[in-house]
Amino acid sequence: MLWFERQVVSTLMSPTLDAGTRSAVESYVATTLHSMPEHLRAGVAAESIVLGSRSWLEHRVGRFDPHALPARLDRWRSSKIDPIRQYVRLLHSLVLFAENEFAAGAGGSM
Amino acid sequence: MKPPRETVQTDVLIIGSGAGGAVTAAALARAGRTVMVLEEGPWVDPDALEPFSLEEMVAKYRHGGSCAALGRPAIAYAEGRCVGGSTEINSGLYHRLPPELAEEWQRDYRIDEFTTDALDGYAGRIEAELGVSRLPGAPPASSAVLERGAAKLGWRSVEFSRVFRYESNGLAVKQTMARTLLPAATEAGAQVVADCRVAKLVRDGRRVVGAACEQTMPDGSTRELFVRADHVFVCAGATQTPALLQRSGIRRNIGRGLKMHPTVKIAARFNSPIDHGDVPMHRVTEFAPGLTIGGSASRRGHVALALADSDADYADALAHWEHVAVYYAAIRSEGSGRVLALPGARSPLVTYNLTEGDMSRLARALVHLGEVLLAAGATELYPSVTGGGVARGPDDLVQWWDALTRNAANLMTVHLTSTVRIGENRERTGADSFGRVWGYDNLRVNDASLLPEAPGVNPQGPIMAVVARNTDQFLTEA
Known part of the structure; x- marks a missing residue:
């Protein structure tokens, strides 16, 4: 998982999750991204590099503010550009599924 | 070496x-x-993992379940990659x-x-x-929803057989x-x-x-x-x-000629808790085979995903996820797609083109699905359409005809042929x-x-x- 993807996943996670669950969710997202078809993974990675370039540069000079990321993700979520919208949707779906599955009682009764 | x-x-x-x-x-x-x-x-031992769980997706699904046919819109799909193939992960409906x-x-x-x-x-x-058999006894609440909604509308519904055997203790075992x-x-x-x-x-x-x-x-x-x-x-x-x-x-x-059943979904909220351990075996067949309405896996993770697909505020519904179940409407599509092996890559490129007629059929499918769920007593419907709007009564369904566009539809399928x-x-x-x-x-x-x-x-x-x-x-x- 690329640096920016890790930041996005961390931002998308519910703030109430404990450290163990956060780590499990991040690990699940990393595993799923790794096992995606090559062409889809390449597309997601390319978007991460393009969309994350500003954050990465800020990080390199010690000025990255993770608190600014939620607003940026909100903008991308409603972007008119389909791949940008889908980028956030993909990562959000993986995070959402994992944190709800890891929550107690994910399944149900027969 | x-x-x-x-x-x-x-x-x-x-x-x-x-x-x-x-x-x-x-x-x-x-x-x-x-x-x-x-x-x-x-x-993978068929008894080792809970059906439709995250663990099962990681162990048995190709690409951990993250596959998509590219097109406008892209269509997510799932298939098995384990001994037994997709029979290990499907709902067993026959x-x-x-x-x-x-x-x-x-x-x-x-x-x-x-x-x-x-x-x-x-x-x-x-x-x-x-x-191949039918459920012995009454259907679970999630399945009865479809039967009840169809009956109120005067539509046909049936309980389909499944590739299941029922043990003497009542346990259902998918074959x-x-x-x-x-x-x-x-x-x-x-x-x-x-x-x-x-x-x-x-x-x-x-x-x-x-x-x-x-x-x-x-x-x-x-x-x-x-x-x-x-x-x-x-x-x-x-x-x-x-x-x-x-x-x-x-x-x-x-x-060439790839076919599938493009599918829209609704997360439906009810006044009372609903079961989440099984996939409903009832189907609304009033419009079959062109359009079939049924129920999906509805573990907490699936409920969360389906709620989020609507892009509405779903926090309260998710907090009461035991009252929410996921239903779908699938169409026979006149579009088609393609599978193409890419040089040097292990995974093929999969594409699918929906026709304008397909988009119309999907909108109709979504509205019919909404109608049957409201008739069955659902109080809130969250469609898999970004910005589609939550429906709380039949009048709210009208907006979905225009809302389901290529940019807004979140589609999936499990049947590729x-x-x-x-x-x-x-x-x-x-x-x-x-x-x-x-x-x-x-x-x-x-x-x-x-x-x-x-x-x-x-x-x-x-x-x-x-x-x-x-x-x-x-x-x-x-």
Whole structure:
């Protein structure tokens, strides 16, 4: 998982999750991204590099503010550009599924 | 350094162990043939993981469940990648091929000996062996919702049979291939090799002489394996079968004409808790086979995903997720797609183009699904349409007609077919009436790829019947 993807996943996670669950969710997202078809993974990675370039540069000079990321993700979520919208949707779906599955009682009764 | 390549010999090589490969393997092994089945995915104990759980997705789904057919919109799809293939991960709903489709396919693709009587004969044998049955007793609440909603609207609904056996303690056991026909094949002498990916088939003129494979060993190392075979059946499913054939240089009418059942979903909230451990077995068939309405897996993770697809504020609904279940409407699509092996890549590119008519049908499907759920007592409906708006009454459904656009629709499917269609019409098919690939004497396809169109119902039953028919034909010829 690329640096920016890790930041996005961390931002998308519910703030109430404990450290163990956060780590499990991040690990699940990393595993799923790794096992995606090559062409889809390449597309997601390319978007991460393009969309994350500003954050990465800020990080390199010690000025990255993770608190600014939620607003940026909100903008991308409603972007008119389909791949940008889908980028956030993909990562959000993986995070959402994992944190709800890891929550107690994910399944149900027969 | 990799160890030197080992060569093994078999009479019949079967690539893939799902509904196609397992039926083929059991029939041929019982007929006394020497059979080897290669499965790319791992062996996973069918009792080890909770159905539809995250753990199951990681262990049994191809790409962990993250596959998509590219197009406008992209369509997410799921398929199995383990011993038993997609039979290990599907809902087990079982249908025979509708007679009108058998007639239509026979006529349009000129398929020899493709009659409802013949197919029903094979279906009957499979049903008897696997145990196809209805639920003993009353349906769970999630399933009764569909029956109740349809009754209020005066629509037809039915409880479909499933490939399930019910134990004396009431426990329902899905009769997956890992539980049934693969053990039967093994008992009859077949060898099933897991974690073994076929890179390509090796050809010599009109014959395939074997398969070059990479086997992953228990310690994680890999070894190259060459399986020499007199006859080869490719049963790797509608995306992997054409990809393997293309990688092997076999391309004529291979991978074109992909069909699927594009599906929209609704997360429906009710006033009282609803069960989440099973997939509803009722279907609303008022508009079948063009449009079918049913229920999906609704674990907490699925509920969260379905709620989020609407892009509405879903926090309160998610906090009461026990009151929410996920339902779907699937259409028979007039669009089609393509599977294309990419040089150097392990995964093929899958594309699908929905027509304007399909988009219209999906909007209609979404509205009908909303109608039936509201009639059944749902209080809030969250559609899988970004910005579609939450519906709380019939008047709110009107907005969905315009909301379901190519940019806003979040679609998925689990049924992929038709990438190596059968028939004597060589312009439209990749294989003859019994699955023999055009131009090759000993190479056959025997899986979902063969169905000329998506059947509008869960395809496992039709796939198994066609596969059993083709296998019988093979035994009369070779």
